[in-house]
Amino acid sequence: MYAPLLAHIARYVTLTAAEADLLIGYLRRQPVARKELLLAQGQVCPANYFVLRGCLRTYLTTEKGTEQTIQFGIEGWWLTDYASLDSRRASEFFIQAVEDTEVVVFDQQVQEEVFGRLPQLERYFRLILQRAVAASQFRVKLMFSLSGEQRYHHFNALFPEFVQRVPQYMLASYLGFTPEFLSKIRARVG
Amino acid sequence: MYAPLLAHIARYVTLTAAEADLLIGYLRRQPVARKELLLAQGQVCPANYFVLRGCLRTYLTTEKGTEQTIQFGIEGWWLTDYASLDSRRASEFFIQAVEDTEVVVFDQQVQEEVFGRLPQLERYFRLILQRAVAASQFRVKLMFSLSGEQRYHHFNALFPEFVQRVPQYMLASYLGFTPEFLSKIRARVG
DNA sequence: CGGTCTCTTGACGGAGTTCAAAGCTAGTGG
DNA sequence: CCACTAGCTTTGAACTCCGTCAAGAGACCG
Numbered sequence: 001m002y003a004p005l006l007a008h009i010a011r012y013v014t015l016t017a018a019e020a021d022l023l024i025g026y027l028r029r030q031p032v033a034r035k036e037l038l039l040a041q042g043q044v045c046p047a048n049y050f051v052l053r054g055c056l057r058t059y060l061t062t063e064k065g066t067e068q069t070i071q072f073g074i075e076g077w078w079l080t081d082y083a084s085l086d087s088r089r090a091s092e093f094f095i096q097a098v099e100d101t102e103v104v105v106f107d108q109q110v111q112e113e114v115f116g117r118l119p120q121l122e123r124y125f126r127l128i129l130q131r132a133v134a135a136s137q138f139r140v141k142l143m144f145s146l147s148g149e150q151r152y153h154h155f156n157a158l159f160p161e162f163v164q165r166v167p168q169y170m171l172a173s174y175l176g177f178t179p180e181f182l183s184k185i186r187a188r189v190g
Numbered sequence: 191m192y193a194p195l196l197a198h199i200a201r202y203v204t205l206t207a208a209e210a211d212l213l214i215g216y217l218r219r220q221p222v223a224r225k226e227l228l229l230a231q232g233q234v235c236p237a238n239y240f241v242l243r244g245c246l247r248t249y250l251t252t253e254k255g256t257e258q259t260i261q262f263g264i265e266g267w268w269l270t271d272y273a274s275l276d277s278r279r280a281s282e283f284f285i286q287a288v289e290d291t292e293v294v295v296f297d298q299q300v301q302e303e304v305f306g307r308l309p310q311l312e313r314y315f316r317l318i319l320q321r322a323v324a325a326s327q328f329r330v331k332l333m334f335s336l337s338g339e340q341r342y343h344h345f346n347a348l349f350p351e352f353v354q355r356v357p358q359y360m361l362a363s364y365l366g367f368t369p370e371f372l373s374k375i376r377a378r379v380g
Numbered sequence: 381c382g383g384t385c386t387c388t389t390g391a392c393g394g395a396g397t398t399c400a401a402a403g404c405t406a407g408t409g410g
Numbered sequence: 411c412c413a414c415t416a417g418c419t420t421t422g423a424a425c426t427c428c429g430t431c432a433a434g435a436g437a438c439c440g
Contacts, residue, residue, distance in 0.1 A: 058327075062335040070330050083324035086317075092331065119309050126312055127276075129319035134273035136326035137248075140260050141282065143333065144366055145252040148428070168387070176334055181428055183388050338396065358419070371396055373420050 002027065005050050005104050008076055012127045013120040023118060026110045032056070032097040039095040045084035047107045051077050054101025055165060058093050059173070069174040072098070074162065078128055098166055148177045149185050192217065195240050195294050198266055202317045203310040213308060216300045222246070222287040229285040235274035237297045241267050244291025245355060248283050249363070259364040262288070264352065268318055288356055338367045339375050 002024050009015060015023065029052065032038055039045050041060065049056065056079050058070040070093065073079035084091035085108055106114075115122040142151055152175055156163050163171065169179040192214050199205060205213070219242070222228055229235050231250065239246065246269050248260040260283065263269035274281035275298055296304075305312040332341055342365055346353050353361065362372040 060331060060335070068331070068334045070327055081324075081327070082320050083327065086320055086324060093327075115313065119312070122309070122312055122316055123305065126316040126319060129316060129323055130272045130276055133319055133322045133326065134271075134276060136323065136330070137260055137271070137273065137283075139330070140326070141250060141258070143330075144258045144363075145250070167385090169385095173334075178429060179387070180389085180430085184428090187388075357417095367395095368397060369419070370398080370421085374396090377420075 004052055009124050013124045026114050028105050030103055030105050032101045034097055034100050036097050042090050044088050045081040045091045047105045048080040050104040051075050052102040055098040057098050058095050060093050069170050151175045152185050194242055199314050203314045216304050218295050220293055220295050222291045224290050226287050232280050234278050235271040235281045237295045238270040240294040241265050242292040245288040247288050248285050250283050259360050341365045342375050
């Protein structure tokens with residue numbers, strides 16, 4: 001079912017039933033098992049992914065061999081490596097399922113054609129991207145203006161249910177510190 | 191002269207001379223003196239700004255009273271607070287001229303109208319935003335995978351001329367550490 | 381059950397901060 | 411064209427947050 005995606009689009013632009021059908025003709029759904037990769041470092045990112053259910057994350061491996069989570073995406077979020085998608089060069093990131101997940105795949109190859117036929121959809125993606133930039137400005141703000149412990153409490157207050165869903169070592173790497181430190185924060189308060 | 195902006199647009203989409211004239215009718219140019227603010231914290235961000243010459247930065251003040259630079263924008267870059275522009279709520283950021291600067295102002299109020307008349311321009315901004323998201327993913331990657339000193343050397347290698355243009359305390363707050371620490375890094379190497 | 385992931389706990393070390401004071405530099409006005 | 415001032419940069423000492431390493435305790439899955 002593409003209904004969650006169509007509902008999401010409807011929050012930004014209006015598509016007729018015929019236009020929605022036209023769009024769906026270009027899309028496909030794909031299940032992704034927990035820990036499975038949608039994109040591996042070194043590969044050219046082939047598509048933009050919309051999470052129907054489950055959870056994805058973008059991460060990379062540092063020189064020391066540790067994983068660094070860049071972004072999470074749950075139901076209703078688009079996730080991709082825009083740098084690779086845009087330039088068609090090898091990606092520096094992995095995109096992996098945190099839980100068993102189902103995504104809508106919007107292939108890079110058909111995007112220009114779809115935008116040509118559905119200008120409303122180009123507007124939708126402009127607005128989605130605008131929100132993504134806003135979210136990333138917000139993240140930079142938090143990274144710099146709060147201590148590690150404050151970032152954890154802030155995140156916990158904003159997304160309490162989400163903290164339950166992801167392993168703590170992923171959350172730690174997203175918040176910018178080690179799993180050991182996260183464990184010590186939790187020991188202090190609960 | 192709007193030529194630098196039109197040249198920038200031409201790198202992404204094609205506008206006829208008539209379309210370019212139509213666009214320019216919606217724009218205006220504005221000089222911004224060094225240290226002058228284009229946007230203050232608490233204000234609703236009224237426009238998107240394209241730097242014709244000079245340099246802008248987005249920053250905020252933390253609880254401790256220190257400034258935190260979120261982003262720089264030099265010639266050929268668009269800068270705004272997308273969260274405020276989008277939601278029309280009060281901004282958390284300042285946008286300030288680092289040097290004497292001249293910008294093109296693209297007012298929020300006319301954006302929808304312009305995009306309606308020039309669908310090519312909507313595509314242009316989609317692509318600009320895509321690059322902005324890619325840049326911000328890259329920045330998060332650097333923030334987490336490199337030490338403070340490594341970030342400085344990396345930035346210095348990528349934008350040597352730019353490092354000359356901005357005060358060191360701004361650069362330090364952009365790279366995520368104190369001016370004192372930047373000074374010590376420089377003392378070590380040169 | 382048995383093994384592999386994940387989380388916890390503690391000792392120690394280091395990258396970067398804070399605070400304070402002094403040295404520079406650039407703009408400003410006389 | 412010089413003198414003054416305000417803002418920027420440097421330097422050093424003490425300190426702190428958080429990382430690293432290591433060992434053990436759970437927890438989940440086949």
